[in-house]
Amino acid sequence: MSSPILKLIAQRVALGLLLLLAVSVLIFAGTQILPGDVAQSILGQSATPQALANLREELGLNAPAYVRYFRWLGGVLTGDLGTALSSRQDIATAIGGRLWNTLFLAFWAAIVSIPLAIILGLLAVRYRNGWIDKTISGLALASTSLPEFFVGYLLVYFFAVKWQIFPGISTVYDGMPFLERMKAIALPATALTLVVLAHMMRMTRAAILNVMQSAYIETAELKGLSPFEIIRKHAFPNAIAPVINVVMLNLAFLIVGVVVIEVIFVYPGMGQYLVDHVAKRDVPVVQAVGLIFAAVYIGLNIIADIAAIVANPRLRHPK
């Protein structure tokens, strides 16, 4: 019954995996193009040629690039992301805790921002061109126009420094009580919400307004439905695909785009980890984090595609 759907979904997943493979090649190639190699980075500028040669032999850096690529890829597939050069720590272990922190922050930012954006979008359509719509759109535009670091510092200034409601530095540690943790992430989560809210809200509004031109909206009006019922029951279900798309894009941003916010609030997440190790020229870590970010991005976009396919009654119920 749903064979065309299954086929489409299988296509999307296969395409996503292929894309991820291509990205891994790109990441690997990119780090190879950089001047100097791992041995040079470890031993520093003053290393003797003999010491370099020994270390290269030890790390297997003399093998051709494609061999090293497959060795790296094989490690990634078996959960071995390698060892960080700077700290000699296992990257997978280090990333484990930080990825969880990033997801925790992204989750709470998403829980607040997605429903809020959609509700505000619906309200803006219901009172379109009125003062409510203009206020919502204006505030949304203003919050997008401000750079995220500015929003972050603004929050820190008012909530941490002036009124001292929330901490300005979001320190979290293992075994921290839940409420403490929530209090710690309040400001970065708010900043993230403000950053992604406007985009989602405006796209929701635009998608629904587009559907509001349809003849079936007139049919609903002529049945005597109230304006809000019309939007909820007749317009929104047909606008769901573009809305899901923009929601997923922003979810991806919440996970991979938090670098700036994490640095501002000194939050121990993936973004901060990445920035730290870029500064230390720790190539294996940069590779690993880049690959994980790419996987998250591609994965969420596949989910958006699949959701859009499933939301289409023409595909769900073929003739």
Added chain:
Amino acid sequence: MAKAPANGSDLLLDIRNLRIEAKVYPPGEAPRTITLVHDVSLTLNKGKVLGLIGESGAGKSTIGLSSMAYGRGGVKITGGEIILNGRDIRKGGTQGIRALRGREVCYVAQSAAAAFNPAHRLMDQVVEASILHGVASRAEAEKRAVALFRKLSLPDPENIGKRFPHQVSGGQLQRVMTAMALCSEPDLIVFDEPTTALDVTTQIDVLAAIKEAIRDTGVAALYISHDLAVVAQVSDEIMVLRHGKLVEWGGTRQIIKEPRQEYTSALVSVHEIAHEEKKPDASPFLSVRNVTAAYAGGKIKVLKNVSVDILPGQTLAVVGESGSGKSTLARAITGLLPPEQGSITFAGRTLGNRLAERSRDDLRELQMIYQMADVAMNPRQTVGTIIGRPLEFYFGMGGKERDTRVAELLDKIEMGRGFIDRYPAELSGGQKQRVCIARALAAKPRLIICDEVTSALDPLVANGILKLLLGLQAEEGVAYLFITHDLATVKSIADSIAVMYRGEVVRYGPKSEVLKPPFDAYTDLLLSSVPEMEIGWLEKAISGRRMASAGN
């Protein structure tokens, strides 16, 4: 102007001095308010059907929708009283209006395919208003809906409600929409061109179903159409409108048999142009030989072994319902859809199947005119640029020479040189189609393919276009391949006719022979489905049919 008698107790709808205005934004001018409906009054008794007829812009739909206090887009009801069941609905406020929509008055739209929400099952949409207004519980409403589906002769009435709109054909959707309107047992239904978008063979079924449903439920109706023959089948009275003003109002028999106004007479007699068939004496310059064509990589065969000839300076009409392969034949001839088998010969040589294999001169000889003139032109180009383009492209004309030729062509299409600097948006539907004709003529082609070129136009305007095409044929000796589903048009313009059904030519020959009995079953169905301006035609036609239509 006969005022129909309105008995007080039976009075359902009483519209008095209705005035409707809209704000328009003409290109390059300041917005201004125009009046769409000028002080029109009408009355409708319970259980009666009033037909509203006129060309586009006459205000038919606007008046129909005013009975639900609804104005499309920027349309506003600015004056008059709309008294429904004894009260002025405009004084009821938003709540009052919402309470009557879908309860006392229901609406059937022209395109049910667009008017149903693609995201919900039909049944949920059919019973929505009944449940909303508390007319029935969901179970009762669904039971009533199934009964209505059965009455409207929908297939599988128990289960059709479980389908989504895209899973049901256009004719069936139109009937489901009628069931949706009837489901909440309203006092009045506004039918807004409910059969206009359908094939002629499907229209007759839907029309019969609507008529029977109106009779059996005793609902009153405003039946809006531009086709007087259709309106005459279902209405007790007919109101003729033009430019938002009342022209004539009377009983159906009086309007079609003894029209009192000149405009009404023009509407009644619009269909026929006497066209003498040309003798098939010359040899054909374009022959389609055993062409088979398919979409989706050969899976869906849309043309099966089709052969037709086109004679110089003559018209071949291709008729059939939608999906019969008429337009695909045009695409095969022009090279847009390369045939899988068969060949097309032109002036003694075989034309390349694919567009890329044809020379520029081959392309010049075959021109096309489309149904939708407004989307066939670049809205940002002036009429002069549009008509001048083929002159530059095919003949390398420029400057004064081109401008002179454009002016000549504008004269030929009876539009005058003043239009050179106008944009398509400033033209009426008929004028746009004339510009498209001039553009095709500019290439000096031997054949113009006309794909439903009059279908989107009002009858009187369409008539003007047909006369223009006939005149140009006499002057320029150009041949036409005239694709249409309208048999009246065929009679007016064709020299020979090919009847197509499911990708095959089922009947082909000179007009006089094709239209002479005995008919094959499909041609008979097609001919007998064309509405005639005759009271009782519908019943006669239905009882006399030999086969059911394919696409209902």
